[in-house]
Amino acid sequence: MNNQNRADDATLSLQIEDALVARNLRGMKTVQSALQTGYYLRAARILNKCKGHVLIGTGFPVIDTFETDGPVGAIALYDALETLGATPVIVCGPPVSQALMQNYRVHEIRVGEHQERALEAFKALYHFQPDAVLSIERPGQAADGGYYNMRGESISARTACFDTFINNAKCPTIGIGDGGNEIGMGNITEALKDLDIVSATTRVDELLIADVSNWGAYGILAMLSVMNDIDLLASVKPREILEYLSNLGSVDGVTRQNELTEDGLDPSEGEAVLLQLRQIIGMV
Known part of the structure; x- marks a missing residue:
């Protein structure tokens, strides 16, 4: 790749980064300057090299089920990685695991x-030997070790721990979040x-932010x-x-209703973001 292509990719990544926080729904535009630009490009480069397993952690508990933000992007990433020759595996707890299985x-x-969180991660990491571990809209542990939703309510009793996967992985790690309480926000x-x-403290190699985490997955796909x-x-x-997710019992994380929305937004918003990204990369 020549220097011109590198510059072009960096420019595209910056355009994508700015587009994905333009609405500033939960303050991600406000904190964007804390990240080194080019994060979508760097994450895509990691995933582009993957030909083995890629672990995708997702599923944010809401009431007694799971929210739509996260799994939509996880499925989009799963399909794309499979197209590119990798073997993606979605890592999550019930009920989302049962729904997607x-x-x-x-x-x-x-x-x-429970006491076996680390063992659970070590066993899976040994079994899959992943090329990358990615988290999209998964709760991250706060400074006190607990998990909290956007309202500051404890969700520890309903959250499966993916932090141990991220912390013990011997491969590159990526986190996608939109509010501050997700894995990677450390x-x-x-x-x-x-x-x-209540911010998460778990760190990743590459943190990607977006107004809606699902859209962060689209940013990676664009690159x-x-x-x-x-x-x-x-x-x-x-x-x-x-x-598909609604029929399996998902709810919107903001409204807490079983409806075809993500973070309170109509699916037309996500479709508009997809179109915008395709325009940025010159695919339409």
């Missing part, structure tokens, strides 16, 4: 506080102090599309994935 490779982890702890959130000269975004259908 029929159609995807799923590794189920145990919900709630990278920008200081910047999050001004937000009304992978450029690298492979293939439009990986064209086949992403947020509305269809939302319908």
